[in-house]
Structure formats: structure tokens, C-alpha cells
Amino acid sequence: MPVGPTTRRRQLGADLRRLREQKGLTLEDAGARVGISKATLSRYETKEGAVKWPAVDALCREYGASDQERTSLVELAKGARIQGWWHSLADPIPESMNLMLTLEDEVVSEGHYACMYVPGLLQTRTYAEAVHQASEMRCTQQEIDHMVDIRMKRQDLLTRDDPPHVWSVIDEAVIRRMVGGRDVMRNQLRHLIEQSAAPHITVQILPFAAGAHAAAVGSFVILGGVTPELDVVYVDIIGGGLFMEKPQELARYRLAFEYLRAQALDIESSAVLLNRVCEEL
Numbered sequence: 001m002p003v004g005p006t007t008r009r010r011q012l013g014a015d016l017r018r019l020r021e022q023k024g025l026t027l028e029d030a031g032a033r034v035g036i037s038k039a040t041l042s043r044y045e046t047k048e049g050a051v052k053w054p055a056v057d058a059l060c061r062e063y064g065a066s067d068q069e070r071t072s073l074v075e076l077a078k079g080a081r082i083q084g085w086w087h088s089l090a091d092p093i094p095e096s097m098n099l100m101l102t103l104e105d106e107v108v109s110e111g112h113y114a115c116m117y118v119p120g121l122l123q124t125r126t127y128a129e130a131v132h133q134a135s136e137m138r139c140t141q142q143e144i145d146h147m148v149d150i151r152m153k154r155q156d157l158l159t160r161d162d163p164p165h166v167w168s169v170i171d172e173a174v175i176r177r178m179v180g181g182r183d184v185m186r187n188q189l190r191h192l193i194e195q196s197a198a199p200h201i202t203v204q205i206l207p208f209a210a211g212a213h214a215a216a217v218g219s220f221v222i223l224g225g226v227t228p229e230l231d232v233v234y235v236d237i238i239g240g241g242l243f244m245e246k247p248q249e250l251a252r253y254r255l256a257f258e259y260l261r262a263q264a265l266d267i268e269s270s271a272v273l274l275n276r277v278c279e280e281l
């Protein structure tokens with residue numbers, strides 16, 4: 001999978017921080033040496049906003065980086081300016097969705113735990129419409145259609161030449177919750193069964209019989225980057241979502257996902273349950 005602009009930007013920030021700390025410099029000292037403020041350098045390192053490649057070049061020289069590493073980081077800075085397909089949309093999108101699209105466009109894997117609805121990447125259009133109509137009470141039909149269009153466009157990720165591996169652990173409540181009526185739900189379950197046959201899509205059902213489990217707090221997604229330190233966790237909350245990337249946060253959710261996969265039915269048994277529930281409809 002080609003490295004996208006957000007991955008470049010996040011890798012650049014991590015590398016600049018590593019080089020500065022190896023040199024034993026504070027943010028203020030390092031910034032002063034190249035003529036930028038402490039706040040600007042902090043923004044560079046925390047992967048926020050635009051970055052000027054001449055400043056990156058100067059920082060690398062101050063940090064004693066090798067010519068190869070300096071050239072690499074300058075190229076990362078230049079490549080971070082490219083924007084994704086969603087920036088060309090006529091209608092604006094919520095900030096949390098903008099960040100999700102940015103990160104998801106460059107993932108190599110996604111680990112989903114879904115306790116309320118089928119993960120967005122695996123939803124049918126009619127199911128997605130029913131979900132948005134229920135959750136976006138104050139939105140117009142035009143706004144709902146716009147959000148559903150974006151969700152459907154997101155699914156292009158799954159048909160790339162080198163798609164990410166999507167591993168979904170779905171609570172049994174999700175496949176039994178009647179979203180949009182029997183026909184919509186039946187088609188959604190059939191779609192889920194068909195998608196799970198793809199080599200890069202894994203679906204496990206967490207049955208009611210599993211009882212208490214590791215993620216009773218709610219749905220989340222682990223967005224896997226090209227390296228583990230670039231992973232991000234997205235937690236679904238009312239009104240948007242929460243993104244986390246601190247090492248201790250990542251470790252907690254990775255462990256929870258491992259437990260969930262262990263508690264869920266295996267792939268074959270999950271398919272059997274999906275087919276049974278579909279037939280019941």
C-alpha cells in the first residue's frame with residue numbers, strides 16, 4: 001500500500017521528536033537554533049497542521065541527522081501537502097469524519113469491535129440510511145444523503161489492489177437489532193456474509209453466551225498504520241468520536257481486541273450464526 005500524506009505527516013512528527021530527544025535539546029532550544037517558535041516545533045512534532053520543508057531541513061542539520069535521513073524527512077514534509085478525495089466534496093463534512101477519512105485512507109489494517117451497528121465499511125446503503133436517519137434527528141434528508149454517500153465512498157478502500165485487512169468482532173445484538181425493517185436487515189446480513197468470504201475481511205460474532213467481555217464500554221476501531229507507533233484508536237461517542245494514540249491507550253485497546261477475538265465465535269461458527277439469523281428473517 002502506498003504511503004499517504006497523513007502517514008507521512010505523522011511519521012515526520014515522530015522522527016523529528018526522536019532526533020531532538022537524541023540530541024538532548026528542549027523544544028525551545030531546538031526552535032531557537034533554526035528560527036522557529038517552541039509552539040511551531042511542538043506542532044511539527046505532534047503531527048498537527050502544515051509543515052515547511054526548509055525548517056525540517058534546518059532541524060535535521062542541527063540534530064546531526066545523516067544526509068540520507070535528512071533527505072528522507074524533507075521528502076516526507078513535501079509529500080504531506082497532498083490532500084485526499086474528500087477535500088473536493090462540495091458540502092462540508094464534520095471534523096471528526098474528516099480525520100477518520102484521512103487516517104483510514106492510509107491504513108494497512110482495521111480492527112473493529114461493533115456493539116450497536118454493523119461497521120460502516122460493511123454496511124449496505126439502505127442499512128446506512130436507516131442508521132443515519134435514527135441517529136441524526138436534526139439533519140435534513142439532503143444532509144443524511146450526503147453522509148451516506150461518503151460512507152459508501154469509504155468502501156472503495158476494500159476494492160483497492162492492496163486493501164487493508166479488516167477484522168470485525170460484531171456483538172450478536174448487532175445482527176439481531178432490526179434496523180430499517182426485515183428486508184433491509186436481511187440484505188445487510190447477506191452482504192455481511194458475502195463480504196466475509198473475501199480474504200482481507202474477517203468477521204467474528206461475539207455471542208450473547210459469552211457474557212461479560214473486554215469492551216462493555218462501547219464500539220471502537222483500531223486503525224493500523226504502516227508501523228505500530230502510527231496506530232490510532234477511534235472510539236464511537238454521541239456527536240462524533242474520540243481519537244487516541246498515546247502508547248498506554250493503544251495498548252489497552254489492543255489487549256481488549258485480543259480478548260474479544262478470543263471470546264467470539266470462530267470464523268466458521270460465526271458464518272453459521274449469521275446464516276441462521278438471516279434465515280429467521
